Amino acid sequence: MHVAITTPEHARQALDRADQLASAARKSGRPLTDAEHAEVRDLLAGVQQHRDETEMRDRIEGMRRPGAKAVYGSRSTGGTAGEAFTSSTAFQSLQMAFKSGALTGRWTSGPVEVPDYFTGRKATLLTGDFPFEPDVRPGIQPILQRPIVVTDLFAPGTTDSALVRYVEETLFTNGATTVGEGGLKPESALAFDSVDEPVRKIAHHLPVSDEMLEDSSQMRSYIDSRLRLGVQLVEETQLLSGDGTGTNLRGLLNRTGLQNLTLTAPTTGTNPSIAETLYQAITNVRVNALVEPDGVVMHPSDYAALRLAKDSGGEFNAGGPFGALAGTTVWGLPVALSMALPVNTAIVGAFRSQAQVFRRSGLVVEASNSHADYWTHNLTSIRAELRVALAVFRPSAFVRLAGLQHAGVSA
Numbered sequence: 001m002h003v004a005i006t007t008p009e010h011a012r013q014a015l016d017r018a019d020q021l022a023s024a025a026r027k028s029g030r031p032l033t034d035a036e037h038a039e040v041r042d043l044l045a046g047v048q049q050h051r052d053e054t055e056m057r058d059r060i061e062g063m064r065r066p067g068a069k070a071v072y073g074s075r076s077t078g079g080t081a082g083e084a085f086t087s088s089t090a091f092q093s094l095q096m097a098f099k100s101g102a103l104t105g106r107w108t109s110g111p112v113e114v115p116d117y118f119t120g121r122k123a124t125l126l127t128g129d130f131p132f133e134p135d136v137r138p139g140i141q142p143i144l145q146r147p148i149v150v151t152d153l154f155a156p157g158t159t160d161s162a163l164v165r166y167v168e169e170t171l172f173t174n175g176a177t178t179v180g181e182g183g184l185k186p187e188s189a190l191a192f193d194s195v196d197e198p199v200r201k202i203a204h205h206l207p208v209s210d211e212m213l214e215d216s217s218q219m220r221s222y223i224d225s226r227l228r229l230g231v232q233l234v235e236e237t238q239l240l241s242g243d244g245t246g247t248n249l250r251g252l253l254n255r256t257g258l259q260n261l262t263l264t265a266p267t268t269g270t271n272p273s274i275a276e277t278l279y280q281a282i283t284n285v286r287v288n289a290l291v292e293p294d295g296v297v298m299h300p301s302d303y304a305a306l307r308l309a310k311d312s313g314g315e316f317n318a319g320g321p322f323g324a325l326a327g328t329t330v331w332g333l334p335v336a337l338s339m340a341l342p343v344n345t346a347i348v349g350a351f352r353s354q355a356q357v358f359r360r361s362g363l364v365v366e367a368s369n370s371h372a373d374y375w376t377h378n379l380t381s382i383r384a385e386l387r388v389a390l391a392v393f394r395p396s397a398f399v400r401l402a403g404l405q406h407a408g409v410s411a
Contacts, residue, residue: 203385257395
């Protein structure tokens with residue numbers, strides 16, 4: 001019969017008691033006695049039941065609140081993905097069971113959702129908010145900031161469905177004109193198309209040893225440096241160039257209706273510089289899509305050519321290497337540098353107003369030894385996954401630039 005636990009403090013005391021029993025046995029160089037093993041098992045079972053009952057109450061309460069969504073699995077807030085996972089009740093119970101020797105056979109930690117994995121990306125469409133939470137510090141700070149990634153440019157969104165359906169404007173015929181008194185008013189026309197975007201899953205797993213499982217700090221850094229990065233890299237590639245087949249997202253570059261601006265080798269004279277070409281793309285968005293562009297995506301090599309461009313006097317257009325760094329921007333727009341974009345190409349567009357990334361959940365992390373023969377080899381599989389969809393409301397609000405190798409790098 002497991003121990004009845006009714007409060008978080010009681011649960012913490014139960015975990016402390018189990019840890020004391022396990023530590024005492026280790027210091028004495030002996031295994032747990034049958035009585036100690038039974039007590040540890042009952043304590044952990046009580047903690048697990050308390051966690052399950054608490055989550056169920058949270059789900060019921062969440063469903064009672066208008067607009068609230070039910071919680072998926074065990075959740076943890078604050079910190080990085082690794083910190084959230086290792087601080088969750090699921091992992092702590094698992095770690096305690098491992099230390100005490102009560103963890104036998106095949107097991108799983110249960111999914112732990114990290115809802116704040118995409119920090120600050122909770123604004124709704126067309127809010128115009130900056131894509132991440134401000135880090136307010138006293139005093140005047142330099143304008144250096146963390147690099148902007150592709151996901152930061154898009155408007156954030158959430159969904160509870162496996163399919164995101166939205167309406168895309170395909171035609172606008174403006175018949176407005178001046179009309180005399182009593183005259184016939186002209187008719188304008190709008191045409192729409194319903195678009196379905198399936199929510200796709202991005203996931204992978206990595207093996208860890210039981211020794212790493214016992215070390216929370218090592219586990220945290222392992223998740224953050226490998227699992228989290230791996231998911232982010234694939235997500236970025238999918239958002240830009242996913243082909244929409246099989247389990248792939250339909251990325252931005254594979255949308256019908258994008259504007260194209262291609263530079264070819266000039267027969268006479270010189271081509272515009274990269275900076276001039278980018279400004280032309282900005283103008284094309286304003287003129288042809290009637291919206292204001294708010295971001296640029298470039299390959300690091302192309303951005304380097306832009307930043308290293310010099311005028312006729314040999315001076316850097318963007319300032320020398322010992323001057324104040326102006327941030328990763330061009331013509332006042334933030335630039336996301338991405339290796340997922342081919343060299344010699346760029347994208348200019350109205351990301352936050354005309355596209356949106358919908359997430360089915362935050363990053364979900366789960367641990368288990370049930371993969372292959374991991375149990376017999378003292379290995380644990382740590383899995384990370386997320387579900388995401390991309391909606392592009394007006395493809396003409398994006399310009400795909402190609403052939404930047406033909407653009408001059410001088411003023």
